Amino acid sequence: MNTRLENTVVRIAFDAMGGYNAPQAVVKAAARASLEHSFHCVLVGDGSQLDPLLQNETHNPEKLSIHHAAGVISLGSRPDQALGGVGDTSIERAAALLGSDQVDALVTAGNAGVATLAIKRHVPMLQGIRRAAIAAVIPTPRRRGAKKDPFCLLLDVGASVHTEAEDLSSFAVMGAAYARCISENPRPTVALLSVSREADVGPDWVVRAHRLLAGRAVDEHFEFIGNIEGHQLLSGEADVVVCDGFTGNITVRLLEGMADAAVDIAKAAYEKKLSWRLGLSMLSGGLEQLRRLTDWEQYGGAPLLGFQKPVLVTHSGSGERALVNAARVAARAVREGLVAQIQGKLG
Amino acid sequence: MKRDSKRVEHVFRWDLDKTYLDTDFDKVADLVKTAFQKAEEKRTIPGAGALLRALLAEVPETRRAVYFISGSPRQMRKVLEKKLEIDGIRPDAFVLKPNLQNLLLLRFRALRGQLGYKLRALLDHQPAELDGVPETLFGDDAEQDAVIYSIYAEVLAGRIRGDRLSRLLQSANVYSGDAKAILARVEAMPHQDRVRRIFIKLDRKSPPGRFRPYMPRLVPVYNYFQAALVLFQDSLLTANDVVAISLDMIENDGYNPFALTNSMQDVVRRGHLAAETIQNIGRSLLADYAVDEIARRFLDEFAGRIEALHGYQAELPEPSHEEVDYVSLLEEELSARKRHKQQQRLADRLGKSGLF
Numbered sequence: 001m002n003t004r005l006e007n008t009v010v011r012i013a014f015d016a017m018g019g020y021n022a023p024q025a026v027v028k029a030a031a032r033a034s035l036e037h038s039f040h041c042v043l044v045g046d047g048s049q050l051d052p053l054l055q056n057e058t059h060n061p062e063k064l065s066i067h068h069a070a071g072v073i074s075l076g077s078r079p080d081q082a083l084g085g086v087g088d089t090s091i092e093r094a095a096a097l098l099g100s101d102q103v104d105a106l107v108t109a110g111n112a113g114v115a116t117l118a119i120k121r122h123v124p125m126l127q128g129i130r131r132a133a134i135a136a137v138i139p140t141p142r143r144r145g146a147k148k149d150p151f152c153l154l155l156d157v158g159a160s161v162h163t164e165a166e167d168l169s170s171f172a173v174m175g176a177a178y179a180r181c182i183s184e185n186p187r188p189t190v191a192l193l194s195v196s197r198e199a200d201v202g203p204d205w206v207v208r209a210h211r212l213l214a215g216r217a218v219d220e221h222f223e224f225i226g227n228i229e230g231h232q233l234l235s236g237e238a239d240v241v242v243c244d245g246f247t248g249n250i251t252v253r254l255l256e257g258m259a260d261a262a263v264d265i266a267k268a269a270y271e272k273k274l275s276w277r278l279g280l281s282m283l284s285g286g287l288e289q290l291r292r293l294t295d296w297e298q299y300g301g302a303p304l305l306g307f308q309k310p311v312l313v314t315h316s317g318s319g320e321r322a323l324v325n326a327a328r329v330a331a332r333a334v335r336e337g338l339v340a341q342i343q344g345k346l347g
Numbered sequence: 348m349k350r351d352s353k354r355v356e357h358v359f360r361w362d363l364d365k366t367y368l369d370t371d372f373d374k375v376a377d378l379v380k381t382a383f384q385k386a387e388e389k390r391t392i393p394g395a396g397a398l399l400r401a402l403l404a405e406v407p408e409t410r411r412a413v414y415f416i417s418g419s420p421r422q423m424r425k426v427l428e429k430k431l432e433i434d435g436i437r438p439d440a441f442v443l444k445p446n447l448q449n450l451l452l453l454r455f456r457a458l459r460g461q462l463g464y465k466l467r468a469l470l471d472h473q474p475a476e477l478d479g480v481p482e483t484l485f486g487d488d489a490e491q492d493a494v495i496y497s498i499y500a501e502v503l504a505g506r507i508r509g510d511r512l513s514r515l516l517q518s519a520n521v522y523s524g525d526a527k528a529i530l531a532r533v534e535a536m537p538h539q540d541r542v543r544r545i546f547i548k549l550d551r552k553s554p555p556g557r558f559r560p561y562m563p564r565l566v567p568v569y570n571y572f573q574a575a576l577v578l579f580q581d582s583l584l585t586a587n588d589v590v591a592i593s594l595d596m597i598e599n600d601g602y603n604p605f606a607l608t609n610s611m612q613d614v615v616r617r618g619h620l621a622a623e624t625i626q627n628i629g630r631s632l633l634a635d636y637a638v639d640e641i642a643r644r645f646l647d648e649f650a651g652r653i654e655a656l657h658g659y660q661a662e663l664p665e666p667s668h669e670e671v672d673y674v675s676l677l678e679e680e681l682s683a684r685k686r687h688k689q690q691q692r693l694a695d696r697l698g699k700s701g702l703f
Contacts, residue, residue, distance in 0.1 A: 047616070051616050051661055052556075061609055064609060
């Protein structure tokens with residue numbers, strides 16, 4: 001046998017039991033990815049549930065395998081309790097595969113807190129990083145990077161509740177590296193989310209983070225533009241916006257709620273008056289464009305940054321399309337050496 | 348001992364297009380291209396040549412026979428025979444469809460239909476030397492091979508005959524002349540349950556669950572490495588043959604060890620291959636050779652994929668001796684074919700529209 005047996009394949013693990021639509025949507029996603037993409041998929045979960053589903057899907061088994069794990073964690077579980085109670089869960093097993101280099105990246109639609117804790121147990125963090133961050137995409141009118149992506153990155157949105165100034169500074173480096181790698185944005189702008197544009201207004205950790213970022217030597221890889229306020233997040237003033245996980249999580253949940261509320265209001269208006277119905281019909285082209293812009297499924301998932309392996313956390317309600325897109329982004333992160341790029345910038 | 352005077356110990360019957368040859372005939376343009384291809388231009392499906400050569404390898408006392416029964420027109424005989432010669436395959440018989448004759452006699456149903464032609468050809472090619480000889484059949488999911496081969500196996504075993512066979516042929520719109528010939532042939536034959544295994548190459552990536560009614564005798568395979576593993580289990584190949592086939596696929600068709608180990612896990616998971624078979628292959632190779640570092644890693648990768656299942660394996664249905672409704676199965680196969688064509692047309696249209 002010759003050296004062509006060396007590994008040149010990107011392997012993506014799917015937490016097959018994670019998310020409201022698991023395992024059906026995850027199996028469908030892996031089946032579709034096996035037909036459409038070059039990376040290999042590893043479905044981690046209960047084989048007795050996964051295999052019968054797979055046998056009724058069109059798929060390519062040359063690029064797909066199953067790794068059995070019997071336990072399941074419910075979405076509402078507390079991370080420490082969830083991983084303490086059930087031994088062999090899909091996320092714990094997937095994290096172990098990632099930590100032992102048996103897969104190259106991981107996609108999960110399960111409980112983000114549980115996923116972060118499980119990965120922390122098996123995958124080392126990057127040097128100089130104390131806390132992980134989840135980077136969510138926020139749709140904006142401005143397009144950025146070579147790919148003209150219509151979104152900015154907001155991180156952290158929930159991986160770490162307590163953060164210090166040094167953590168926010170590392171989030172800025174990690175977010176900028178991600179924007180460079182995935183959105184092909186050569187020098188992204190980075191801002192801190194605060195209550196004021198003034199550098200010395202806001203909580204202590206934000207004021208100190210501002211000092212740290214502003215005090216950096218001129219960086220050819222990103223440009224720190226100072227603080228931005230909440231309303232500027234949606235206007236897309238910065239390519240990467242940094243905050244603590246508590247603030248970030250509330251922000252994205254609020255935005256999701258607003259989007260849902262807007263749809264509900266429009267529906268109610270449509271049913272109430274003929275003139276409103278006509279108005280909405282006339283706006284339908286623009287509304288469709290807006291829907292496409294805010295269609296989170298097309299962005300795949302949010303990268304969990306800070307670990308030595310790429311991890312994509314997707315919405316718990318993710319369907320086949322979102323999961324395939326998340327896996328595609330994860331594979332790209334592996335091929336482009338995202339983790340090494342981030343580590344390089346951290347020094 | 349001369350090859351032809353040796354006792355036949357096993358017979359393999361192969362379909363040609365999409366089973367042995369990588370042929371496109373879904374569109375008219377593909378059909379035209381296929382018709383004008385030279386032997387050297389025809390592509391063998393990855394691993395098919397290596398598998399067939401291994402199955403037909405010379406042994407001292409006995410031999411194995413191979414019959415090709417194809418839906419390709421007789422006018423292509425020369426080119427196809429040359430292609431097999433290039434691949435080092437010498438068939439015992441090479442049956443092609445009389446499409447021109449069917450056209451001239453306005454037998455349009457015979458042009459499209461496969462059951463009448465294939466079943467008759469399978470039953471007609473039963474020389475005395477095959478009496479009692481076990482058979483392994485190879486077909487694909489592009490035509491109706493799964494149902495035709497299964498009917499053939501049941502006919503040989505004497506479980507489908509007389510009125511039941513007559514009704515079946517009638518429902519498949521087989522011309523009465525062909526039906527009469529088939530029925531007469533069946534009545535004159537000894538009943539022998541000889542078909543050990545049917546392999547269906549999933550050219551269209553049909554979900555394997557679709558073939559459950561034909562299991563456990565039928566094994567849907569995505570590639571010929573999977574078939575090689577099952578044939579090792581059936582004692583028709585050695586561990587060295589399996590390695591040779593996998594190396595052929597790696598060297599000539601760009602397969603990688605992960606694709607092969609995934610394929611192995613798939614066929615184990617589906618219940619067609621015992622996990623111990625993989626251990627036996629490993630043991631056999633370790634006993635025969637001083638296995639090098641890369642080969643050892645390959646074997647470790649295999650062991651890892653088996654361990655990953657933690658003992659999970661689907662249960663295959665028991666062989667059914669109850670009457671299987673082959674009429675419905677034939678209809679299902681036909682509608683699956685129609686669905687595929689519709690999907691392909693839609694995909695082509697979407698492709699042309701620039702939406703994808």
